[in-house]
Every structure is written in structure tokens, then in C-alpha cells.
Amino acid sequence: MRIEHADVVVVGGGAAGLSAALAAVETFAAAGRDDAVVALVSKVYPMRSHTVAAEGGAAGVVPGGADSAEAHVADTLRGGAGLSHDDAVRFVVDRAPAELARLERLGMPWSRTDDGRPAVRRFGGMTHPRTWFAADKTGFHLLHTLFQTSLREPAIRRYDEHVVLDLLVVDGACRGVVGYDQHHGETVTVLAPAVVLATGGYARAWGTSTNASIVTGDGLSMVLRAGLPLRDLEMVQVHPTCLPGSGILITEAARGEGGVLLDAAGERYLADYGLGPVTPVGAPEPRRMELGPRDQLSQAFWHADRAGRTIPTRDGGVVHLDLRHLGKAAIDERLPLVAGLARRYAGVDPVTTPIPVRPAAHYTMGGIVTTPQGRVLDARGAEVPGLFAAGECASTGLHGANRLGSNSLVETLVTGRAAGELAAAPSAGAFPDRAALDPARAAADRWLAMRGRGTEPPAAIRRELGAVLDAEVGIFRDATGLARAQATLDELNARYQEVRVADTAAVLNTDWAQAIELGAMLDLARGAVAAAIGRTESRGAHQRLDHPQTDDVARHSLAARGDDGAITITWQEPEP
Amino acid sequence: MSDEPTLRVTVTRQEPGEAPRDETFDVPYDDRTTVLDTLDWIKDHAAPALTYRSSCRMGVCGSCGVMVNGRPVLGCETSVAGYRTSGITVAPMTHATVQRDLAVDTDEFLAKLRGVNPWLLPAPAAPAAPEDDPAATVPATVDVLRVHAQTPGQVKAYQGLSQCIDCMLCYAACPVLDDVAGFTGPAAIATARRWDLDSRDEGNETRFPLLVENEEGVWPCIQVGACTRACPKGVDPARAIADYQREAMGG
Known part of the structure; x- marks a missing residue:
């Protein structure tokens, strides 16, 4: 077994992991720790991480407008249905605009207003337009911006295509990870005073899922094996608009831009399931009809399917997501990925034909119990020294029982950064002695x-x-x-x-x-x-x-x- | 599966340190089956050790590049329906070292990408400052809400080049890499250009010499255009390289 040392280990190279790694590097630099090493361990190359597939955008109140942090907090709490925590919601909402601006300064290609400011769009469950976006490839651009930025940091030592097997827990504190180097074919233990888990969710377990094949709950399973609890695992978001069969996501932004959902008879069926009254085609309104919360839209589909209002296909009933009234120019400009996915994987051109959609498992709200800043807690609510978690794998109390679209991308940035800063703090912990390696072996x-x-x-x-x-x-x-x-x-x-x-x-x-x-x-x-x-x-x-x-x-x-x-x-x- | 139509899928396999060998499988398929689906079927039903990469299955993560009948493609985006009579031969991407079966070395490409400084660079105000100093990018006293102004037109200038998913298909397609293995190559140069064309970036004077005062920078390119044709995301690396060559010659 190879033994290596780092000052912080980050597991996972998606947006949360890269944010944590970059924040740890900055924290060490500010403390004059020029020799510090941040180990970024991932089972894939970071730019392959599932952040890449996020489409719609990232929520953050635009300063100086009609929107407010209070409104973003209220919307998020309402979505969370009693299981969100005020402090966790407030923590992310307050820091969201600064993190989205930081990404802008790193070169993130946000879509823009005509006068050159980052543009925002409407999203389900949000009372104001506050979703920053890069066309409909927000996650792709976010991930590549963070990854390319990470390439400039010599303090980040990447362990690409290393499978992390277990946490190394010594006397109740996390002091590293036991992994396997797929390139050299050998086990490797990376010892460190602090570990940040940024390993994503587990929605790939469902057969019909928007998730990549790598989204398998690895980090959560490690935490369970380490004797720590996982919170609210039953809270699994089903996205209402996905391609039949493949489960490929058709972003909520398609509805934010004005797309409407039609049943087999061409009716706006959502109005019959508590989401009305009907809004005019092409004039979406917050929290109504197609912009209602995701859980309600998926529930409406279920009822419509039972009532025989969907269109039968070999993959089950579908409804139609109609974008035709948006026109070719708007579709190409704002929804190019969706248009390409529909053409390639559903065989329809959304400029001329509605897209067949049905629900698929999409996001897991539950996860590793943490503070708003990403400190992992044990079953008694005590902090686990040296262990942090951020992103979809963490249950900070932000999403509660139902996540609002575009709150999770911003969470990866805010909580990833907070966890990375804490993990790099001098008090974080010390290296274990050699005897600790026996359990690792x-x-x-x-x-x-x-x-x-x-x-x-x-x-x-x-x-x-x-x-x-x-x-x-x-x-x-x-x-x-x-x-x-x-x-x-x-x-x-x-x-x-x-x-x-x-x-x-x-x-x-x-x-x-x-x-x-x-x-x-x-x-x-x-x-x-x-x-x-x-x-x-x-x-x-x-x-x-x-x-x-x-x-x-x-x-x-x-x-x-x-x-x-x-x-x-x-x-x-x-x-x- | 007796009545199901099957497709002949030949996979070029290779263990580390051994010679490549072809194995052929009869794989059931329908009108939606992709090349990646056939590899999954083979791994699940016939050859558990078959090694290849994949993740998102929607053409955005860049993991599943392979050669299909000699052409570099993303496995998840390539339907097999058009190959029902010919069958397909799936091989690892060319111009990359095979690690195992269809998995090829990615580190060589990432080293080339890193070599063009693919991050937002500030104006080289203090020539003595080390280029990797993160503090040089964002002043410590920055307003946390500060953003650059950038019009939709300024975004358009680099938007096309920013679509690169690092899948390396363009390297597999590029004939120059037959002879000049060290060629910086299409994707890395396209990404350099993406940053140079970004109105927020001031790094042109840093990247330009890396690409033009370097025999393996832009000069090996002979403008065949194979990279642009191979790109699954509509990026035009050939144009980016030609623009650098022209600028270097004072055009």
C-alpha cells in the first residue's frame, strides 16, 4: 500500500469538490503555508463529474432590484416543507450572489443582459427571476471554469481515477482516506488532518434517472460504514420533464423561458391538479402552472397518467413539452442543449414539434448530516473532527423535503468553499501515527x-x-x-x-x-x-x-x- | 433474445503490456441503441472485464470517445442503426496511449491543455510576479459582488470555442499527430483562443508566445480541418489555429 500525505483531502472533483479545493488553497496561501498540499481525489477526471450535466442555472439574488434575500429564503423554506433549517438557508442565500460573482471573475460565461450584466431567468418555485445561467449548459460551464482555474494551482495534487474505498477514522476523527489508484493498480492511503467529501448523490440507483452512471452514493455509503448517520434519505426529487427511456433531463429552464406542458388532448392539464389558473402561453408566472414546484408537477403527471390523459409509448405515458411558440431564434439562443438532446435522443425538433417527456429520479435531498458550513455531525449532533461534506452528498438543511431548482448549483459553490476553508484551518487536526494504518490495510x-x-x-x-x-x-x-x-x-x-x-x-x-x-x-x-x-x-x-x-x-x-x-x-x- | 436482431460488434481489446486483439460479439439492438449501449451489453452479458469510460450518456461529459469503423465519435451520441449491415468495429482513440481496452491516457492531453494557461489571466502588470500567483487574479480587497461588464456580443466572440468538452476526438482525428506527437493540438489551442477572445481576459501576451514561439505550438497544423469535422460540439479548432498562425505572420 502506498502512503501519502496531504494537508487536506477533497474527495470528488465536481463543483463542490473543486470549490473546496480552491478555497483550501487560498486559505493556506493567506496563512503563509506555501508548502501545503490539497489532494483532490476523484474516481473520474474532474471535468467528467456530474456537475457537467446541470442545465438550468444557479440562484442568487441580483443586488439592487426588486428581489431580496428574504424572498429567496422564504421561497427555499416553502419548498423545504418544514425540513429546511433557517440558518442553513440563510447561510447559502446570503453568500450566493458573491459566489456567483466570484465565478464571473474567474471567467464563467454567464449569459448577459443587453447592457452587459449577468442575466437571470425564472425558475420553478422562485417568486423572482434570480437564476443566473449560461444558456442551458450552466453546470458544464461552471465545472470547466472551476477545473481550468484549478489547473493554475500547483498546491492542488490531483488523484484522478482513484477510487476511494473508505474513510480513515482514528479515535473518532477523520484522518484520511483509503483508496485505489486505477492507473497504477495499487492501494493508496492519503493521510491528512481533514477530509472534505464532495461525492454527489445517489439518484442513479433508480432505473429511470437523469443522473450519470457515476452518481452512486459512494461517499454516503462510506459515511454509513464509518458509523455516522445519513439524514432524510427518502427525500428523492423526481424531475417532471425527462426524455422517455433514457431519462435525459430537459431543464426546467425550458419552462422558465415559456414552454408549456400539454396532455394527449393538447390541454394544459396542470390547471386541473392545483397548479392553475392557466397562465397565457409564453407568459409564465412565478409558482403557477409550469413554474410550480417540481414535486407538484411530477404529482400532476402521475394523476394525469392514471386518468388516461398521457400519450402511451413503449416507455410509459408521456406528455408534451411545447416550445414551438418560443421560435427558433430563442430556442437556439437560450436552450441550445435541450434542442440538441431532443433532436438526437427523442427524434424531434422542438422548433416544430413538442418534446415527449415524463418524470425521472433527479436529485437526492438527504445525505451526510452537516452544519450549514459543512462540518459533519454524528448521531448525537457532535462535530466529527476532521470531516466535512459539501454539495449533493451533504444534508446541510438547505433543501429540506424538496429542493428548488437552481439552489443546488449555488450550494456547491457556497458550502464547498466554506468546507474547504474550515478544512484548511490550522485547528483542523493532525496526522495520525503509523499504527492507524493497520485498519486501512x-x-x-x-x-x-x-x-x-x-x-x-x-x-x-x-x-x-x-x-x-x-x-x-x-x-x-x-x-x-x-x-x-x-x-x-x-x-x-x-x-x-x-x-x-x-x-x-x-x-x-x-x-x-x-x-x-x-x-x-x-x-x-x-x-x-x-x-x-x-x-x-x-x-x-x-x-x-x-x-x-x-x-x-x-x-x-x-x-x-x-x-x-x-x-x-x-x-x-x-x-x- | 432469439428473435431480436443483433449487430456484429468487434472490439479492439488490449491488456497493459500486451498486443491488441479483436473480439467480436453479436449484440441485440433496436432503433435507439447507441455504441455505448452495445459496450454496456457486452460488459454485462459477455465480457465483464471490457474496459471503457462513460458517465453522462448525453454527450456533455466527454468520457466515451472511441473510434467506430475508424472514425472518432462519442459512443453515447452515436446510434448503431446506420451500421446494421456492416456491423461496427470499436477501437481506442488514436494518437493516445492505450491504458486498457478502449481507455486511453488522458494525462498527456491535460498536460497540453494546462500548457496554454486555460484560465482567466490578468494584465501582466508586474512582470516579476510569478504567473501562478492566485492573488494576482483577484485583488484581495475586491468588492465581493464586482463583476465584469460583458455584452451578449462579447460573449458570442468566444462562446463557440467555450463548448469544448475535452473529449479528445479532435486529437484522434488530427493527422499531424501521426508525425508530431508533441503538437499542442486542436482542443488545447481552441481553449487558448477561447480565453484570448474573452473580453475579460488579459492573457494574450502570455499565451501567444507559448503557441507561436514553440515548434509544437500552432505551426505543425497543416489545416486539414479534420479536428473541426470530428468535433461533436461544433467547436472550430482549425479556425482558431489558423487565426493564431495568421496573427503570428503579421496578418
Whole structure:
């Protein structure tokens, strides 16, 4: 096993990880620590991270206009349905404009108003236009701006295509990570006084998902194995407008720009499901019709589908997202990616033909319990020394039970930066001694022992996992379906103990890496289902047909993993 | 799957330190199946060790570049429907070192990209300051809400070149790299140009010598245009390189 040292380890090279790494570098530089090393460890090259697929934009109040931080806070809290925390929302909202401006100064190609200021667009659930955007490739440009900026920093030592296997926890403090170098085919432990997890969510576990194949909950699974809790795993956002079959995202910005949703009869069906009254075509209004919150739009689709109002296809019912009235020029200017995706993957030109869409799993609100600044907390609410988390993997209290579109990209910047600064602070911790490495070696050996053994084909487990989550853990849930899901997941988990890893190669063993990812997705799915069973109410993204009421008191679910691998759920009221 | 139509998919495989070999599979497909889907099928059903990269499956992450019948493409964007009679041969991208099967070295490309300083550079006010000093980019006392003014027209000047997804298809396509392996290459030069054409960037005098006072900068390019034709995102590296060559010759 290779042993290396760094001053901060950042796991994940998406927007949150790159923000954390850049902030850590700046913090060390300001403290005169010229020799500091920030290890950026990622299972892919950073510019391949799933941030790249974010389309619509990033929310931040434009100073000097009608909008206000209070309004952004209020909108976010309303979306969070009782599970957002005032302090976490306030923390991100207050810092959002400065972070978006910082990205501008780094060269982010924000779309502009005619007089040269960054432009904003409307987004679902937001009362004012406050979503900064770069056409409909905001995440792509954000990621490349951050990545290219990171290339100028010699203090950032990249560990590209290194699979992190486990956290190195010594006496209750995180002191590094145990990983595997896919290029050289060897285990590597990176020791550091502080670790920032920026590993993304787990929505790829669902069969129909907007997420890239890499979004498998790896970091969350590590945290569970380290004996730490995960919060609100049942809160999974289903995006209402995705291409049938592939699940490819058609951004909410398409509706923010004026796109409308039509049923099989060409009716604006949302008006019949509590989202009306109908707004004129091409004149969207905040929080109504197509700009209602995502959960309500997905729920409306479910009802319309049940009522026979959707258009049947081999991938299930679809509705039509109609952009035709926007005209070719506006579509090419503001929604070029959407137009290209529709042409290539749905075979329709949105200039002349509506796009068929249906819902798909999109974003996981729950995750690693942290403070607003990204300090990881244990089950008793105490800080875990040396461990931080930011971005989709973290549950800071920002999104609560339902995320508003464009709040997550800005969260990656704000919380990523805060976590990176804290991780680089002098008080963060010290290197462990050599005895601490014995568990690291043992952990690495356990993971390596998966190779060349097992009988259960991983592809079948992955397929069945996706199918049962699609069927039972979607827009609406009930006790019967969730019990079915739990039984299926228990069976899949038992089979996973004998998962077949045929490839024994040392270099770029993706058979093995994907089996590890599958294990993480199973952990997260079991946690999500257990929490969904226990949450006998409807709130935000968690809607129970058999429990349509919302409890008076909002509670968080906390999932923990026992030494036997069993997942248990406890319930916790948010701090006042 | 007896009634399903199948496609002949030949994959060029290679273990580290060994010679390449071709393996052929009959892969079920329909009108929507992509090259990447066929690789996934092979990995799931026939050859678990098959090694290739992929992630977003929507043509934006740049992971899944391969040669299909000798042409560099993104696997996730390439439908196999047009190949039903010929079948396909999937090989690793050319002009890159094969790591394993279809996965090729990415570090050589990233070194070339880094070599053009692909970040926003300030005016070279203090020539003695080290170019990597982050404090030089943003003064410490900066107003946290300060942004540059940039009109939509000024964005348009570099927008096309900013679409590069670092997929390296243009390197696979470029015939110059047959002879000049060290050529900075299309994507890196296009990205340099992206920053030079950005009204906020002051780094032209830094990047220009890197590209024109360097035998392996813009000069190896003979303007075949293969890079621009190969680009899946409509970037025009050939034009960017030609513009640098013309400027260097005083045009």
C-alpha cells in the first residue's frame, strides 16, 4: 500500500469538490503555508463529474432590484416543507450572489443582459427571476471554469481515477482516506488532518434517472460504514420533464423561458391538479402552472397518467413539452442543449414539434448530516473532527423535503468553499501515527478480496434495483409497495454478498469498481426505503397515498448501519 | 433474445503490456441503441472485464470517445442503426496511449491543455510576479459582488470555442499527430483562443508566445480541418489555429 500525505483531502472533483479545493488553497496561501498540499481525489477526471450535466442555472439574488434575500429564503423554506433549517438557508442565500460573482471573475460565461450584466431567468418555485445561467449548459460551464482555474494551482495534487474505498477514522476523527489508484493498480492511503467529501448523490440507483452512471452514493455509503448517520434519505426529487427511456433531463429552464406542458388532448392539464389558473402561453408566472414546484408537477403527471390523459409509448405515458411558440431564434439562443438532446435522443425538433417527456429520479435531498458550513455531525449532533461534506452528498438543511431548482448549483459553490476553508484551518487536526494504518490495510484487503469470486451477476442486481425503486419509491408511495421494495432489496442485498467480480486485473478494473458502486447504491436504497416506510405522512418529495396528511411536527429521518449491515431509522425534530 | 436482431460488434481489446486483439460479439439492438449501449451489453452479458469510460450518456461529459469503423465519435451520441449491415468495429482513440481496452491516457492531453494557461489571466502588470500567483487574479480587497461588464456580443466572440468538452476526438482525428506527437493540438489551442477572445481576459501576451514561439505550438497544423469535422460540439479548432498562425505572420 502506498502512503501519502496531504494537508487536506477533497474527495470528488465536481463543483463542490473543486470549490473546496480552491478555497483550501487560498486559505493556506493567506496563512503563509506555501508548502501545503490539497489532494483532490476523484474516481473520474474532474471535468467528467456530474456537475457537467446541470442545465438550468444557479440562484442568487441580483443586488439592487426588486428581489431580496428574504424572498429567496422564504421561497427555499416553502419548498423545504418544514425540513429546511433557517440558518442553513440563510447561510447559502446570503453568500450566493458573491459566489456567483466570484465565478464571473474567474471567467464563467454567464449569459448577459443587453447592457452587459449577468442575466437571470425564472425558475420553478422562485417568486423572482434570480437564476443566473449560461444558456442551458450552466453546470458544464461552471465545472470547466472551476477545473481550468484549478489547473493554475500547483498546491492542488490531483488523484484522478482513484477510487476511494473508505474513510480513515482514528479515535473518532477523520484522518484520511483509503483508496485505489486505477492507473497504477495499487492501494493508496492519503493521510491528512481533514477530509472534505464532495461525492454527489445517489439518484442513479433508480432505473429511470437523469443522473450519470457515476452518481452512486459512494461517499454516503462510506459515511454509513464509518458509523455516522445519513439524514432524510427518502427525500428523492423526481424531475417532471425527462426524455422517455433514457431519462435525459430537459431543464426546467425550458419552462422558465415559456414552454408549456400539454396532455394527449393538447390541454394544459396542470390547471386541473392545483397548479392553475392557466397562465397565457409564453407568459409564465412565478409558482403557477409550469413554474410550480417540481414535486407538484411530477404529482400532476402521475394523476394525469392514471386518468388516461398521457400519450402511451413503449416507455410509459408521456406528455408534451411545447416550445414551438418560443421560435427558433430563442430556442437556439437560450436552450441550445435541450434542442440538441431532443433532436438526437427523442427524434424531434422542438422548433416544430413538442418534446415527449415524463418524470425521472433527479436529485437526492438527504445525505451526510452537516452544519450549514459543512462540518459533519454524528448521531448525537457532535462535530466529527476532521470531516466535512459539501454539495449533493451533504444534508446541510438547505433543501429540506424538496429542493428548488437552481439552489443546488449555488450550494456547491457556497458550502464547498466554506468546507474547504474550515478544512484548511490550522485547528483542523493532525496526522495520525503509523499504527492507524493497520485498519486501512485491512479495509483495502477486504475490498480487493471481492475480485475473482462470487456467483451473482452484478448487472442483474443493478437492473432489479432500478426497477423496484422506479415502481415503488417514486412520486407516490404506500405501505404495500414499500414493503415489496424492502423485501426485494433484502433479497438483492443477500445476493450482493456473493456478487460476481470476474475481472482480476489490477489496472482500470471497472468490473470491480462498478461492483463497489452497486454496493453503495444498495445501502442508500435500503436506507431510503426504511425511512420512507417510517415516514407515515406526506411532505415535499415524499408523498404517501395511504398517509396524505402532513404531520404537525416535522421530523428528520436518521439512517444508521449496524455492524451486521442492517439499516435502522430514528427520528429527530429539527433544531428550532 | 432469439428473435431480436443483433449487430456484429468487434472490439479492439488490449491488456497493459500486451498486443491488441479483436473480439467480436453479436449484440441485440433496436432503433435507439447507441455504441455505448452495445459496450454496456457486452460488459454485462459477455465480457465483464471490457474496459471503457462513460458517465453522462448525453454527450456533455466527454468520457466515451472511441473510434467506430475508424472514425472518432462519442459512443453515447452515436446510434448503431446506420451500421446494421456492416456491423461496427470499436477501437481506442488514436494518437493516445492505450491504458486498457478502449481507455486511453488522458494525462498527456491535460498536460497540453494546462500548457496554454486555460484560465482567466490578468494584465501582466508586474512582470516579476510569478504567473501562478492566485492573488494576482483577484485583488484581495475586491468588492465581493464586482463583476465584469460583458455584452451578449462579447460573449458570442468566444462562446463557440467555450463548448469544448475535452473529449479528445479532435486529437484522434488530427493527422499531424501521426508525425508530431508533441503538437499542442486542436482542443488545447481552441481553449487558448477561447480565453484570448474573452473580453475579460488579459492573457494574450502570455499565451501567444507559448503557441507561436514553440515548434509544437500552432505551426505543425497543416489545416486539414479534420479536428473541426470530428468535433461533436461544433467547436472550430482549425479556425482558431489558423487565426493564431495568421496573427503570428503579421496578418
